[in-house]
Amino acid sequence: MTIDTQVNKTYVVSTNEQRSFPDAHRFASCVLSNTSHYLNIAISSPHWQLKDLLVSSSYSNFNDDINNNLDPTFYFPYKNSIFSFNYSSILSSDLNSNIHTKIIKYSSIKFQSSPRCLKTLDGIVVTGGISTTYDPDTNPIGLHKGSFSIYNPINSITENIQIGEFITNSVSINKLSTSNSSHYRSYLCNNDKFLYQFDITPSRIIQTANPLYLKTALNHSILSNDGKTQIVVGDTSKIFISHPLDNNPILNSNNYDIIQTEGDCGFSTSFLPNNNLFITCFQDGLALIYDLRNLSNPIHKIYSTRPKTQPGAFRVVKTSDYNNDLICISEHQGRVHLIDTRNFNNHSVLLLPKYLYNVPPSV
DSSP states (O other): OOOOOOOOOOEEEOSSOEEEOOEEESOOTTTSOTTOOEEOBOOOOOSSSOOOOOEEOOOSSHHHHHHHTTSOEEEEEETTEEEEEEHHHHHHHOTTOSEEOSOOOOEEEEOSSOEEEEEEETTEEEEEEEEOOOBTTTBTTOOOEEEEEEEETTTTEEEEEEOSSSOEEEEOOEEOTTOSSSOEEEEEEETTSEEEEEEEOSSOEEEOSOOEEOSSOEEEEEEOTTSSOEEEEESSSEEEEEOOBTTBOOOOGGGOEEEEOSOSSEEEEEEOTTSSEEEEEETTSEEEEEETTBOSSOSEEEEOSSTTSSTTOEEEEEEOSTTOOEEEEEESSSEEEEEETTSTTOEEEEEOOTHHHHSOOBO
């Protein structure tokens, strides 16, 4: 992998459009300041394509999200556990260096299997992956079944559930908008081509609908912040869109609109804060931004610096909350795109420092 090469802005003109590649910078002064910190920790990444393995604390209530995230908590998997630490612990761990090689103070949640994906909301942690645990009813010979694990801080109980025939690629969690209590819903994307749905309360975790068959291995799903729109992507160029109701948990393929795109396999998707725009990134290094009010064509396209290659494959897309107007997209190796949503052409690429790869991570 080469991360030192400067990538200059170039243009490749086709018959239909002008395609641009963004500037790449090893450090962008507007994003990475002199006080940026690099935490040297071991994150288990047992699946070479699933890279959405670091999440920060989030809350369903706006005031809680603002106040509690003044010192955000970060979660990541290591072996069969989810570890977490506060941002302040990074700053206090080694004041003389911005590259932290010492072990900071963690707290952890232990599950039966190694997570391949995770999300958190209001302190609840949900993970998905593979389970090989023997079960006389669902897995009598220890096959690689899908897994769904939940930790609820309200009762400090951890649940581990076998679900699906293959790996769980993505898991989500949202609080139901009609709920005044601790009632949440999770969607699971599985390689067996089914979308699974669970409801989570302090007293129980139940599968609330028959799984939905979408005819392709599913890689990612997300629900808009207002709970009105769901996006699902998988090993296809298609994007599936539905509008689920809190009080009607039935999953039905007839309720999904389908967008046919020019992309390869869809890997990640995210809503912008206004809930009208969403972005989906594909494995061939293409990302498309759509407006739900007019889905005939994407309103903007973003390209990898190394399209149609494994190092340049788009893996994860994140959007900032509220009014921060920022999209982040990670390439498979060494590069992160930053796009200002106020002007999609204001686009930079960060080349991660080489020493982030050369120093063995602490465990």
